[in-house]
Amino acid sequence: MSYAIAVENVSFSYEDRPVLKDVSLSVEEGDFLGIVGPNGSGKTTLLRIMLGLQPPDSGTVELFGTPASSFKDGARLGYVSQHSTDADATMPVTVREVVRMGRYAHAGIGPLNEADRESIDDALETVGISDLADRRINHLSGGQRQRAYIARALASEADLLALDEPTVGVDADSVEAFYTLLDDLNGQGITILLIEHDIGVLTQHASTMACLDCELYEHCETGQFLESDALEHAFSSARVVSSQQLAAGD
Numbered sequence: 001m002s003y004a005i006a007v008e009n010v011s012f013s014y015e016d017r018p019v020l021k022d023v024s025l026s027v028e029e030g031d032f033l034g035i036v037g038p039n040g041s042g043k044t045t046l047l048r049i050m051l052g053l054q055p056p057d058s059g060t061v062e063l064f065g066t067p068a069s070s071f072k073d074g075a076r077l078g079y080v081s082q083h084s085t086d087a088d089a090t091m092p093v094t095v096r097e098v099v100r101m102g103r104y105a106h107a108g109i110g111p112l113n114e115a116d117r118e119s120i121d122d123a124l125e126t127v128g129i130s131d132l133a134d135r136r137i138n139h140l141s142g143g144q145r146q147r148a149y150i151a152r153a154l155a156s157e158a159d160l161l162a163l164d165e166p167t168v169g170v171d172a173d174s175v176e177a178f179y180t181l182l183d184d185l186n187g188q189g190i191t192i193l194l195i196e197h198d199i200g201v202l203t204q205h206a207s208t209m210a211c212l213d214c215e216l217y218e219h220c221e222t223g224q225f226l227e228s229d230a231l232e233h234a235f236s237s238a239r240v241v242s243s244q245q246l247a248a249g250d
């Protein structure tokens with residue numbers, strides 16, 4: 001079995017406040033993992049540690065079989081953080097320029113060759129925003145911006161996409177289209193890690209689910225998760241759908 005990410009006994013504190021306690025969690029290549037948990041339960045922190053962006057205080061993290069501290073192939077990992085868009089909000093960059101950043105690992109900052117240009121065009125087309133390529137990134141809606149950042153990850157040929165609450169502020173139709181895109185990418189073999197408050201929609205798409213509450217409360221296949229008490233535990237989060245809605249398949 002090949003793991004995209006293997007986390008073993010990870011603990012982490014901000015100053016002296018423990019945020020993660022002894023978390024062990026492996027993500028198989030090709031998995032679609034949904035991560036839920038109450039507000040402030042350490043989800044973003046764990047995601048960043050899983051991607052090797054932040055070292056744990058103790059425990060180990062492996063990315064595609066290599067210790068995170070010596071993993072050099074960052075282009076394989078695409079991360080769309082909650083704050084991805086903030087940095088660009090004040091910069092006059094176009095969507096194409098944002099997606100072009102995904103080619104840095106392959107093309108450097110020099111002129112692009114034909115293959116690079118093709119890769120950028122393909123990425124824009126895959127996420128359905130070719131017509132927005134020359135618009136300023138900060139003139140896009142939240143949902144369109146999320147697509148631009150996914151296109152950047154695709155242009156960098158990422159094998160794994162990690163997204164932190166990508167659908168906040170996105171209208172219901174766009175959320176559905178967004179999940180269709182994620183399903184397509186996952187069908188092409190891209191591993192997906194997704195933090196999402198809307199457990200109802202998440203569990204319709206994720207193949208495995210993890211519920212975090214400082215410790216790892218549950219990690220299992222989605223069907224099993226829906227029948228476990230982790231569901232109720234995750235509902236202690238502020239912004240979730242009700243279990244009645246879930247039962248009704250809404």
Ligand SMILES: Nc1ncnc2c1ncn2[C@@H]1O[C@H](COP(=O)(O)OP(=O)(O)OP(=O)(O)O)[C@@H](O)[C@H]1O
Nearest residue numbers: 014015019037038039040041042043044045046195
């Ligand atoms: N840089 C930081 N310095 C100090 N404390 C932090 C920092 N980042 C996060 N925290 C705190 O650590 C805890 C876990 O934060 P984290 O963002 O990982 O949780 P989360 O589950 O993603 O939260 P949410 O669902 O609200 O986005 C929270 O109490 C948060 O306030």
